[in-house]
Structures are given as C-alpha cells and as structure tokens.
Amino acid sequence: MAKVLERRETLYDQDLLAWAEQQATHLRPGRLEALDTASLIEELEAMAAGRRRKLKRRLRVLLMHLLKGDFQPRRRSRSWASTIAEQRAWIEDLLEENPSLRPELEGTARAAYPQALKRAAIETGLPRRSFPADLSYDLSQILGDEGDPDGPMST
Numbered sequence: 001m002a003k004v005l006e007r008r009e010t011l012y013d014q015d016l017l018a019w020a021e022q023q024a025t026h027l028r029p030g031r032l033e034a035l036d037t038a039s040l041i042e043e044l045e046a047m048a049a050g051r052r053r054k055l056k057r058r059l060r061v062l063l064m065h066l067l068k069g070d071f072q073p074r075r076r077s078r079s080w081a082s083t084i085a086e087q088r089a090w091i092e093d094l095l096e097e098n099p100s101l102r103p104e105l106e107g108t109a110r111a112a113y114p115q116a117l118k119r120a121a122i123e124t125g126l127p128r129r130s131f132p133a134d135l136s137y138d139l140s141q142i143l144g145d146e147g148d149p150d151g152p153m154s155t
Helices: 016-027 037-071 078-097 099-124 139-143
Strands: none
Touching (some): 016 037, 037 078, 037 099, 099 139
C-alpha cells in the first residue's frame, strides 16, 4: 500500500501577514536557512503578476471610457472625464512605482482592448463593429499627453 503524504499546513497557509513578518525577521539578520523559500518565491511571483493585472484593469477602464467619449461625443460628461483622469493617474502611479512595466504598456493596452471594446459596446448600446477592431490609440493618447489638446477625451 502506498504511503499517502499529507501536506502540513504552514504559517504561510494560515496567516499571510504573520508569515511575511516572520520572513522579514529572518532576512534582517541574514538567517537565510530559516526562510520559507518555496513560499517566498511563489509570493514574489504572485506580487509581480498582480502588478501586471492591476495595470491591465486600469487600462481596460480607461480605454472603455475613451471609446465611449469618442463614439458618443454628445454624451460626454464630467463623470467620464473624471474617470479618465483617475485611471490615468493610477496608471502613472503604477508606472512610477514599477518602471519595468513601462516597456510592457503598449502590449498590455492591446491585451486590455478587447474587453474595453466589449464593455464600451454594452454601455453605449452601439454595435461592436462601430468601434475599431484593434487598438487605435497611441500611448500619448492613452496616457493623456498634454501636448495633444484634441486627443481622445482630453481633460
């Protein structure tokens, strides 16, 4: 009969905050042998992936509002402009805190665009074919380059 190995629940499984504080306590004096390296690697990779997901979510909302404003200009509102400004600010903060995301920005925007397009179509009631099939904004338009006063939904 094969022996069944049971996975013991660790502090990492029970309380992430307590585990993180414990790992920091081990790191400060250089007690590397006491580190939970497997969980530490997993957590660092998850943190990096989380930053990328956050950027994509912010771009999705921003692009949706840019599309709504450009394809229903008579319905533009302060609320839409405020949402655009807020998303741009969040994106700039993310890029400032994580400069390594900047080279990924265009690709992430392209990846976020299909869902932004879908949501823009739902919210405007316009058919999807009314919108460009592919991302048509450049990075300066997305990020709100102040040098482009006629850019999409300029704020």
